[in-house]
Each structure stands twice: as structure tokens, then as C-alpha cells.
Amino acid sequence: MNSVIPPSLYDLLPAEMDALIAELGMPAYRSNQVLQALYREFPESVEEFRQLPAEGRAAISSRYRLSPAAEVRRVASADGNTTKLLLRMADGTPIETVLMQYPDPGEKHPRSTVCVSTQAGCAMGCVFCATGQMGFERNLSAGEIVSQVIHVARLLKQRGEHVTNVVFMGMGEPLANYAETVRAVRILTDGRAFGLGQRHITISTVGVIRAIDRLAAEGLQVGLAISLHSPIEELRQRLVPTAGPHSVQEIVSAAKRYFKATGRRVTFEYALIAGQNDSPEVARQLAGLLRGTPTHVNLIPVNPTAGGFGRPVRAAVLEFERILVGAGINCTTRVEKGSEISAACGQLRTDQANTIIPAEELSLAPVAPMHGRRQAKPSPSPSQTR
Ligand code: SAH
Ligand code: SF4
Numbered sequence: 001m002n003s004v005i006p007p008s009l010y011d012l013l014p015a016e017m018d019a020l021i022a023e024l025g026m027p028a029y030r031s032n033q034v035l036q037a038l039y040r041e042f043p044e045s046v047e048e049f050r051q052l053p054a055e056g057r058a059a060i061s062s063r064y065r066l067s068p069a070a071e072v073r074r075v076a077s078a079d080g081n082t083t084k085l086l087l088r089m090a091d092g093t094p095i096e097t098v099l100m101q102y103p104d105p106g107e108k109h110p111r112s113t114v115c116v117s118t119q120a121g122c123a124m125g126c127v128f129c130a131t132g133q134m135g136f137e138r139n140l141s142a143g144e145i146v147s148q149v150i151h152v153a154r155l156l157k158q159r160g161e162h163v164t165n166v167v168f169m170g171m172g173e174p175l176a177n178y179a180e181t182v183r184a185v186r187i188l189t190d191g192r193a194f195g196l197g198q199r200h201i202t203i204s205t206v207g208v209i210r211a212i213d214r215l216a217a218e219g220l221q222v223g224l225a226i227s228l229h230s231p232i233e234e235l236r237q238r239l240v241p242t243a244g245p246h247s248v249q250e251i252v253s254a255a256k257r258y259f260k261a262t263g264r265r266v267t268f269e270y271a272l273i274a275g276q277n278d279s280p281e282v283a284r285q286l287a288g289l290l291r292g293t294p295t296h297v298n299l300i301p302v303n304p305t306a307g308g309f310g311r312p313v314r315a316a317v318l319e320f321e322r323i324l325v326g327a328g329i330n331c332t333t334r335v336e337k338g339s340e341i342s343a344a345c346g347q348l349r350t351d352q353a354n355t356i357i358p359a360e361e362l363s364l365a366p367v368a369p370m371h372g373r374r375q376a377k378p379s380p381s382p383s384q385t386r
Contacts (some may be wrong), residue, residue, distance in 0.1 A: 005324040007073060008090070008143030009046075009060070009151065010065035012351045013183070014192040032192065034060070039194045043152035044068050067109065069097075069285050080262040081110075082338035086350065087151060093137065094350040097148040097153075098324050098338060108175040112156055116148045116182050119172025120350070124242045126227075128271055129173045129346040130305040140172070142183035149188060166196060169204040169225070171348045176213035182215070185222055198222050204269065206240060207247055212254040212382055218263035224258055225267040226251055227297070230277045231286040238362045239276065252293060259294050267296045271346070272317055274302075274310040283320045287327035297324055303344040 012020065014035055021031040033051040037043055045068075046061050069087040072094065076083045083099040098115040118217055122129070123136035139373040148170075151164045162226045166188060174181040184234040188194045202223035205212065221298065228251060230236035237243050244250070255266035268290070272278045290297065299321055312320075317333055324331040 004217075005234050007064050008147065009034070009064045010067070010142070010146040010187070011141055011143035011183070012064075014188060014190050020060075020063065024056075024063070026056055026059070030056060035192050037151075040124045042150050042157060044154075049271040062309065067143060067147065069096050069144070069151040071151065076336050077340060078148070084348075085150060089120075089147075095120050095140065095144075095149060095209035096348040096350060097149070097152065097170060098340070098348070099152050100348070106141070109164075111160045111164050112152075112161055113167055114152045114163050115117075115150050115167050115170045116145050117172055117348070118145055118168055118174040118177050118184075119168035123176065124173050124205065124240065126229075126240050126346075127305050128239065128273060128302050128305060128309040130307075130342075130344065130349040133306060134349045140176040142180045142187060145180065146187050146194070149194065152294055154281075160326075163196065165200045165202075167202045167204065171350070173206055173208065174203050175205040175208040175215070176203050178208075178211050178214065182220075185220060189220075206253070208249045209247075209254050212258055216258045221262065221264065223264055223267070224253060224262075224281070225269050227271070228286075229271050231282065231289040235282075237253075239271075239273070248289065252256060252289060255295060255326040258294055265294045267298050269298045269300060269302045271302045272320060274312040274316070275373065276309070279319055280319055280323055281346060287324050289328050290329050291327065295330065297329055297334040299331065301333070303339045303347050305346055352382035 014031070017035055018028065018031045021028065022032070029054065033050060037051065038048045041048070043049065043066065047058050052060075055378070067090040069089065071085055072088050073086040074083060081101045081103070085097045085099070086094055087097055088094050095117040097117060099134050100113045100115065102111040102113070104111050109160035110354055117140060119139050121134050122131045123349060124132055126132040147165055149163060158160055169182060174298075181203065185203070186194050188201065189198045198221035202225055203215070204225040206227050212224070212226070228248070229238070229239050230250060233245060233248050236248055237245065240247070257266070258264070258266050262367055270277075270286070299317065301317055302309050304311070321331055339347065342348070
């Protein structure tokens with residue numbers, strides 16, 4: 001695998017674009033023209049920068065590539081609300097990106113959340129996660145993270161829709177690729193670039209404590225979700241083998257610090273696994289652990305992967321939730337999206353053929369009609385995502 005990633009225009013913050021344009025001897029206003037082309041028109045090559053003279057396009061191409069994500073395969077769920085994309089990065093690395101749509105009664109357009117990958121594979125090795133089981137390949141650059149959102153934005157634009165939310169919940173551990181993750185957030189939220197509201201972004205982490213504190217000090221308003229999975233140290237270490245011996249306590253303290261620094265309540269994600277972490281006793285311990293912490297618990301009945309971990313029966317899920325709610329803990333169970341196309345939490349892997357089918361066999365699925373049961377929204381809490 002070629003690890004040299006060609007620099008992409010999508011790696012640049014607007015101020016860096018200004019500097020590049022100046023360096024190339026072009027007038028300053030060209031920078032805004034390039035940014036507008038990149039983040040409003042979603043071109044597939046520098047040749048599409050129509051406002052620039054040919055020499056300007058050539059000068060930019062001599063230094064940077066556009067490196068758009070190339071779509072290899074696409075599959076949509078039966079209800080059309082979840083679309084999984086297999087995208088190829090410029091060096092050939094395949095990654096997965098998921099679009100989740102939520103019909104929004106009364107609104108003209110559905111809520112459209114893009115779930116981005118931050119790494120090809122993942123080194124954290126969570127035993128129930130397909131990405132963890134494929135191992136770590138490499139970090140993605142900020143431009144590669146941004147290009148996933150741009151790819152979906154281009155698809156949505158074709159039908160008059162737009163990206164409303166981005167969640168860093170795809171393949172990989174975002175905080176183990178800290179600098180590129182934060183750079184991607186800044187590009188996605190800069191008014192001169194993609195311009196998404198910071199509160200419309202959620203980063204999900206397995207709990208890299210030092211990185212959580214660093215993120216809290218960035219002055220950003222992004223949502224944070226921490227994958228806890230157990231209130232008991234030994235059990236958590238069994239599920240997340242790379243977790244430290246005091247990770248549960250440390251995570252709860254870090255969540256409190258994040259809330260204090262940002263005013264944003266942290267969500268705890270909890271993959272419910274039959275016979276492992278789903279008993280009423282564990283629920284009571286979790287309630288005890290989180291009492292007094294401003295938080296939201298998102299229960300995710302585990303999605304099937306090769307690991308053989310099973311989903312608890314519905315009654316067990318309801319009982320677990322009932323105990324938490326009864327103890328005053330804010331809690332919801334995630335309505336599953338995309339599990340039949342292996343696009344749900346923990347099902348993303350690119351090292352084996354799965355249910356994806358060639359893009360040319362599918363057009364982007366139509367938005368489901370706006371009737372039936374309303375699903376909860378994915379933001380500001382990341383419940384309902386992935
Ligand atoms: N690495 C980050 C973000 C990607 S995983 C993290 O772990 O938080 C996104 C979410 O999917 C996490 O909450 C993770 O615990 C969850 N997940 C992983 N495998 C799963 C599975 N098989 N079923 C349900 N959720 C799963
Ligand atoms: Fe990595 Fe998150 Fe999967 Fe754990 S759950 S292996 S941290 S992607």
C-alpha cells in the first residue's frame with residue numbers, strides 16, 4: 001500500500017488557501033473563488049474551476065490535487081434511508097462512508113447525516129466490532145475525511161438536498177488520529193469552507209483520555225460521544241482489550257471535564273451484548289456510576305458481526321433502559337439503521353466482500369415518504385446515528 005498521500009486541496013484551511021494563492025502570485029480574491037468552487041459546487045477536477053483562468057488552474061494543479069473520493073460501490077437499505085458507500089482514496093485505500101436520512105415531517109428536506117471514517121481499519125480491537133477485527137491499516141488525512149462529506153454532498157445536491165450533520169463514527173478511532181480529525185472539523189465548520197454548524201458534528205471515541213482533554217481545550221462546540229460499554233473495569237477490558245485498567249473511572253471524569261469546558265453534555269454509547277453486559281445488575285452499577293454526571297446514555301443492541309456476539313432479547317433491552325431511566329439517567333435505545341446492509345455500528349469493514357453491490361446497479365435511493373413512526377433526531381445527541 002502506498003502510504004504517500006498526494007496533498008489535496010481539501011486538506012487546506014481557508015487561511016492556508018489564501019497563503020497558497022498569494023504564493024502562486026494570484027490576486028487574493030481568487031482564494032474565495034476556489035473555496036466556493038470546492039465547497040459549493042463539489043467539482044471532480046480542478047478543470048471545473050470555471051472562474052479561474054487556465055494558467056491559474058495549471059498553477060494550482062502543479063502544487064495540489066483535488067483527489068476526490070472515488071465511489072466503488074453503493075448499497076441502500078430497503079427503506080432507502082441508509083446508504084453505504086465504498087469509497088477509494090487517491091492511493092487506492094478503500095474506506096466506507098454511510099449516509100443516514102431521517103424524514104423530518106414538516107420540513108422540506110430530510111435530515112441527512114454523513115458518518116465518516118477517520119482511519120482505514122482500527123487498532124483498538126474491540127471484540128464486537130468488525131472494523132476492530134480487521135486491524136489497523138493507516139490514518140486518513142483531513143482531506144480524505146472531508147472528501148467523504150463532499151462526495152455525499154455532491155450526491156445530495158443532485159436532488160436538491162444537503163448534508164445537515166456529520167458524525168465521526170465510521171471506521172477507526174478519531175482521537176487516535178487527532179490532528180487530522182480536528183483539522184477536518186475546522187474545515188467542515190469554517191464559514192469560508194463547508195460551513196456546517198459545530199453543533200451539527202459529533203465525534204465518537206472509545207475513550208482516549210488525553211485526547212478528550214485536548215479536544216475540550218480546542219474551543220469547539222462539537223458533540224462528544226464516548227463508547228463505554230461497561231461500568232465494570234474487568235468487563236470493559238474484555239470488550240475493549242486496549243482499554244487501561246482504570247478506564248471506566250477515567251472516562252467518567254474526562255466526560256465531566258469536557259462538559260465543564262464546553263457546556264456540552266457527553267453521550268455514553270453502550271453496545272448491549274447478550275450475556276456480557278446486559279444484566280439488570282450491570283444496569284444498576286451503570287446507573288450508580290453515572291449518577292450526578294450530566295450525560296445521555298445511548299444503548300445500542302449489538303449488531304451482528306463475525307465475532308458471534310449476540311443481541312439481547314427485547315425484554316432485556318427494555319429492562320436495562322428502565323433501570324437507567326428509573327435512576328434518573330437520561331437514556332435512549334438507538335433505533336437500528338442499516339444493519340441489513342452491514343452499514344450499522346461496528347459492521348464497517350473493507351477487507352472482505354460483504355453485501356455491497358456495484359454503484360452502477362443502483363441510483364441513490366429515494367427518500368422514504370414522510371409518514372409512519374417518527375424517528376428521533378441524530379443531533380445534538382448522536383442517538384439514531386449509524
Ligand atoms: N472508534 C470510535 C468510533 C467508531 S465506532 C468508537 O469506538 O466510539 C462507532 C460506535 O459503534 C461505537 O460506539 C462502537 O462501540 C459501536 N459499535 C462497534 N461495533 C458495534 C456492533 N457490532 N454493534 C453495535 N455497535 C457497535
Ligand atoms: Fe475501533 Fe471504535 Fe471499532 Fe473499537 S468500536 S475497534 S474503537 S472503530
